[in-house]
Amino acid sequence: MTVEFRPATAADAREIARLFQITSEGASDYIWSQLAEPGEALLDVGTRRYAREGVDFSFQNCLIAEAHGEVIGMMHSYAMREDPNPTPATDPVLAPYADMEIPDTLYISSLALHEGWRSKGLGLRFLESAQARAAAMGLKGLSLIDYAENTGARRFYERHGFSVVKTCQITPHPMIRVTGEAYLMQLLS
Template sequence: MTSKDAADEIVIRQAAKDDSAAIAELFLIASDGLAEYIWSLSKPAGISLLEHGARRYARTNTAFSYENCHLADRDGTVVGMLHAFEMEADPDAETESDPVLEPYSHLEDPGSLYISGLAVMKEFRSGGIGTKLMDCAEARARQEGLPRLSLICFERNARALAFYQRRGFELRDRRPLVPHPSLHYPDGDALLLVADLG
């Protein structure tokens, strides 16, 4: 079976609450260790990090919810994920005090559809699934009347960066990341990438 054939079998669908565990697993892939760090700050004793992440995505009426997820499904198996929500300006937001997270608080583009997670299971990569998910993001932004997509990518994640650049994303801002054992990259910058949909 060719990569194109595999992509043709993919259905992009709205996530449901029962998908929360799959969403959490893919979010760990998408975030290059950042979600692992964030979740560890609030994880209760006695449950796994993945279970804690699944509980987070099972919530409703919050940005980080299954409600803001679309999934790539192949024969009933989730193989990819897009998580995105409108980035809104918050003039009352508190200054980020966590030194690891502080750089990301500067990398926001209010008024855009913010792609907080895009991931494809390793064995299904290079088959067009990421492209289908990004097409979904563009369609959703247009449907919601948002003129841009935005996302954060680690400078050292060359494969992801090249994919986003092919999709028309351009560098808007950057901040040096603060190293932490959870992060997959020990140095380099976190990049704010933006794609205009005009």
């Protein structure tokens, strides 16, 4: 079966949000719950969020994998830059991640494939695309956050040259589906 990779369009925003829900282990739902209008479904918030233009969390920073016209996966990434005026994180669930950033890297905020499309080399193709994008942008490599409980993802990233550079403790919350540590991982170019 042929898999094509293409830049996302605004019409992909809902599928991007669905795939974020898979990889974020509840973190995206938690964030979207803070942004939701009364009665608004979380998936609708995510769709609205990724339909925007000119911001980090936009379809414009997403690469789609498609087979027979159906989205089977995506990678969302954006340039992580030094914030000259950082605002302290006050949200107790998100605060541990406040210093889990590596400036001047391409931050992979999500790499997701629907069940049945994993372990077919598509994740590596996404990473190769991310490395090319980082090089074209003059960035010094790739970074991402992974969860200790997600041992399969950690093994995948380590197999492809990523290493853990920092850890933080996940703040328990009913919407967050993992506990323990989160890892900041980096791949230098």
